[in-house]
Amino acid sequence: MSHVAEELRADITRLNVGLGERAYDILIGPGLFHEAGERIARLRPGARVGIVTDRHVAERHLATVEAALRAAGLTPTPVIVEPGEKSKCFRVFEEVVDALLAARIERRDVVLALGGGVVGDLAGFAAAALRRGVDFVQAPTSLLAQVDSSVGGKTGINSRHGKNLVGAFHQPILVLADSAALDTLPLREFRSGYAEVAKYGLIDNAPFFAWLERKWQEVFAGGPARIEAIATSCASKAAVVARDEKETGDRALLNLGHTFGHALEAGAGFSQRLLHGEAVAVGMAQAFRFSARQGLCSPEDALRVAAHLKTVGLPTRIRDIPGDLPDTDGLMDLIAQDKKVSRGALTFILARGIGRSFIARDVDPAELRAFLEAERGAI
Numbered sequence: 001m002s003h004v005a006e007e008l009r010a011d012i013t014r015l016n017v018g019l020g021e022r023a024y025d026i027l028i029g030p031g032l033f034h035e036a037g038e039r040i041a042r043l044r045p046g047a048r049v050g051i052v053t054d055r056h057v058a059e060r061h062l063a064t065v066e067a068a069l070r071a072a073g074l075t076p077t078p079v080i081v082e083p084g085e086k087s088k089c090f091r092v093f094e095e096v097v098d099a100l101l102a103a104r105i106e107r108r109d110v111v112l113a114l115g116g117g118v119v120g121d122l123a124g125f126a127a128a129a130l131r132r133g134v135d136f137v138q139a140p141t142s143l144l145a146q147v148d149s150s151v152g153g154k155t156g157i158n159s160r161h162g163k164n165l166v167g168a169f170h171q172p173i174l175v176l177a178d179s180a181a182l183d184t185l186p187l188r189e190f191r192s193g194y195a196e197v198a199k200y201g202l203i204d205n206a207p208f209f210a211w212l213e214r215k216w217q218e219v220f221a222g223g224p225a226r227i228e229a230i231a232t233s234c235a236s237k238a239a240v241v242a243r244d245e246k247e248t249g250d251r252a253l254l255n256l257g258h259t260f261g262h263a264l265e266a267g268a269g270f271s272q273r274l275l276h277g278e279a280v281a282v283g284m285a286q287a288f289r290f291s292a293r294q295g296l297c298s299p300e301d302a303l304r305v306a307a308h309l310k311t312v313g314l315p316t317r318i319r320d321i322p323g324d325l326p327d328t329d330g331l332m333d334l335i336a337q338d339k340k341v342s343r344g345a346l347t348f349i350l351a352r353g354i355g356r357s358f359i360a361r362d363v364d365p366a367e368l369r370a371f372l373e374a375e376r377g378a379i
């Protein structure tokens with residue numbers, strides 16, 4: 001008999017991503033990794049499970065997950081990669097796929113992504129490609145992964161031409177967000193993930209942004225405010241993904257801050273100098289400043305966005321990024337590789353105010369260039 005009560009525990013939040021026959025649950029709460037075996041076994045009894053994780057996460061959480069899987073009659077094989085954005089590359093992708101094949105992960109088996117967004121994107125893409133597609137489960141361990149990357153099925157790796165340029169849409173069959181796992185996450189990484197939390201407020205939920213301005217310290221401290229922030233974020237993302245799984249329409253709103261941010265990440269060599277969420281923080285502040293410069297939103301809103309990000313310790317300007325970055329031409333070239341570019345026309349997520357973001361197609365490259373020049377001069 002199952003040790004996990006059929007009724008959900010009161011301290012677990014369950015959301016659903018409504019994608020018809022590919023719908024799946026997102027479970028959020030403490031201790032879920034101890035139940036990972038039973039929860040996965042309910043979906044795929046007796047499966048082999050290729051656990052893709054990174055070294056930091058393996059040291060802290062792998063033993064718990066492996067034990068839970070074995071106890072439920074599943075057969076785990078860990079595949080451990082080096083931590084960090086540099087692992088989202090062709091070489092590591094090949095190593096992961098080979099290791100999963102060596103472990104005989106077959107079509108009725110499961111790939112389990114245990115880690116942050118790097119592991120989730122990499123393992124998800126490996127699952128999408130392996131034997132032309134095997135099921136995967138997301139077990140996100142960073143704040144960023146719990147509020148964003150584990151949901152929605154965007155998987156992939158970086159190329160020398162830019163960020164996330166090779167990948168696939170491949171939805172997980174389950175997301176297990178064990179909020180207790182965040183207790184071992186370094187503060188800088190938590191902050192980086194917080195940028196994506198703030199993003200949901202800036203897109204279309206001004207009351208949530210105002211709540212974060214009041215409650216951010218409680219979110220950082222842990223407890224109910226943190227769970228509420230994770231659940232609100234996942235609910236926002238689940239709703240957008242259910243409407244527009246493959247980003248033919250308003251899913252692009254989730255890219256707020258990312259056109260600038262991805263160019264900066266690539267410009268910094270996908271290094272520890274600039275984490276993804278940090279790049280998104282600079283990018284969101286820039287998107288609001290650019291919107292204000294275009295007369296789309298008030299300068300006060302742009303200042304308010306930057307002020308909150310700065311208050312929590314996130315960068316908001318190019319000058320906050322340590323080390324050299326490409327010049328304006330170099331940044332324009334990187335921006336030209338953005339996946340929202342269509343026949344050369346630039347698409348940005350801009351804003352008419354906090355919680356009033358919109359998709360701006362055909363952004364004038366000359367205006368963008370002038371803005372970037374002004375941003376570089378603003379020291």
Ligand SMILES: NC(=O)c1ccc[n+]([C@@H]2O[C@H](COP(=O)([O-])OP(=O)(O)OC[C@H]3O[C@@H](n4cnc5c(N)ncnc54)[C@H](O)[C@@H]3O)[C@@H](O)[C@H]2O)c1
Nearest residue numbers: 056083084116117118141142144148149154181184185276
């Ligand atoms: N697919 C999507 O929809 C989506 C959305 C947002 C971001 N992303 C991608 O996610 C990536 C960033 O994810 P991230 O910020 O989680 O980075 P990450 O995966 O590199 O994890 C951050 C760091 O924290 C460590 N870590 C993770 N969980 C830990 C824990 N519980 N305890 C101790 N250490 C822990 C990791 O080892 C790593 O060193 C980027 O590549 C970004 O492009 C994807």
Ligand SMILES: O=C(O)C(=O)C[C@@H](O)[C@H](O)[C@H](O)COP(=O)(O)O
Nearest residue numbers: 148152154163164251254255258339
């Ligand atoms: O899920 C989405 O859609 C997002 O845009 C979420 C982003 O936070 C995430 O960083 C995503 O990977 C960026 O997507 P991309 O298509 O610009 O690579």
Ligand SMILES: [Zn+2]
Nearest residue numbers: 196258276280
């Ligand atoms: Zn992101």
